[in-house]
Amino acid sequence: MPGGEQADIVIEQEVGKIDLNAASQPILERFFSTLAQDKTRGGRIAQNIVNFRKPPQGKDAGNQTTASDNRTTQTNAANDAKSSSFSSILELDQIDGMSPTLLRSAMRHTTTLSGRPEPVPEAMTPALRLLMGLELGRTDLRRPALPGHFTVRADVRANDGSLYIREALVSFGASSTRSYTIREWRRGDIVDGSIDALMAREPVQACIKF
Numbered sequence: 199m200p201g202g203e204q205a206d207i208v209i210e211q212e213v214g215k216i217d218l219n220a221a222s223q224p225i226l227e228r229f230f231s232t233l234a235q236d237k238t239r240g241g242r243i244a245q246n247i248v249n250f251r252k253p254p255q256g257k258d259a260g261n262q263t264t265a266s267d268n269r270t271t272q273t274n275a276a277n278d279a280k281s282s283s284f285s286s287i288l289e290l291d292q293i294d295g296m297s298p299t300l301l302r303s304a305m306r307h308t309t310t311l312s313g314r315p316e317p318v319p320e321a322m323t324p325a326l327r328l329l330m331g332l333e334l335g336r337t338d339l340r341r342p343a344l345p346g347h348f349t350v351r352a353d354v355r356a357n358d359g360s361l362y363i364r365e366a367l368v369s370f371g372a373s374s375t376r377s378y379t380i381r382e383w384r385r386g387d388i389v390d391g392s393i394d395a396l397m398a399r400e401p402v403q404a405c406i407k408f
Contacts, residue, residue, distance in 0.1 A: 205354045212347035212367075214321025215309040218284040222315045223248050225330075232329045233303055243295045250293060251283045284310045286382060302386070311347040311369070311381075345371020347381075362386075 199205055216229050223244050231240025287308045290296055296304075307326045312318075317326065324334055347369045354362040363386030369379045 199354075202357050203354055205352060208351045208353075210323060210349045210351065211318075211321040212309040212349065213312045213314060213318045214323065215307055215312060215317055215326070217309050217312040217314055217317075218247060218287060218290070219251055219310055220313050220315055225316045228330060229307070230300075230304070232331070233307075234300055239295055243293060246293045246295060247290075250289075286310060288384075305384075309347070309349075311367075345369070 216225065221229075226244035226247055227237075227241050229240075230243045231237045234240050234243070284290075287305050287310060290301055290304055290308070291298075307323070307329065317330075319327070319332065322330070322332070327334055347367070350366045350368055352362075352364045354364075356362070363384075365382075365384040365386070366380055367382040367384070369381055370377065373379050
């Protein structure tokens with residue numbers, strides 16, 4: 199870049215990531231156990247994710263009766279899908295056992311949009327293949343297919359060592375009137391100094407949603 203900054207731009211397919219809403223419990227356990235380097239903790243996080251996406255109990259408690267016509271309004275029906283699943287990967291911070299450092303590591307490899315019980319091997323990044331115990335180089339990279347969902351990530355390192363991270367979650371073909379839709383903007387850490395400082399500090403701001 200003009201000022202000497204270095205920028206890496208990466209496009210990642212969501213079908214190659216761990217879907218928090220659809221991944222099987224064994225896949226979640228394998229992923230988080232390796233990421234946390236703790237099998238017990240990984241298993242607990244996987245179970246908490248499965249519990250998080252279950253429909254809320256006591257649905258009848260949300261029914262409301264209108265006094266004027268005695269009709270019962272089902273208030274839970276419209277909200278069940280959102281309240282019983284992840285709407286953003288940033289909701290991982292609500293999962294017991296998830297530290298800020300583990301959250302930052304998991305966000306790179308997770309999604310809510312693939313709808314698959316396990317990621318497509320051909321679309322997985324080398325880092326995720328390594329985490330999941332798959333051999334590198336055994337599968338040809340998948341050519342991105344449209345319509346689909348993608349994360350566009352920019353890592354910019356300044357001359358003083360600061361790291362600026364920006365991500366856009368983009369869907370192609372999701373709308374009949376637009377060629378693409380930006381679903382979410384994310385802003386990561388801004389850190390002065392070494393990568394050790396990056397891992398030790400909290401994010402300045404994790405996400406800006408549209």
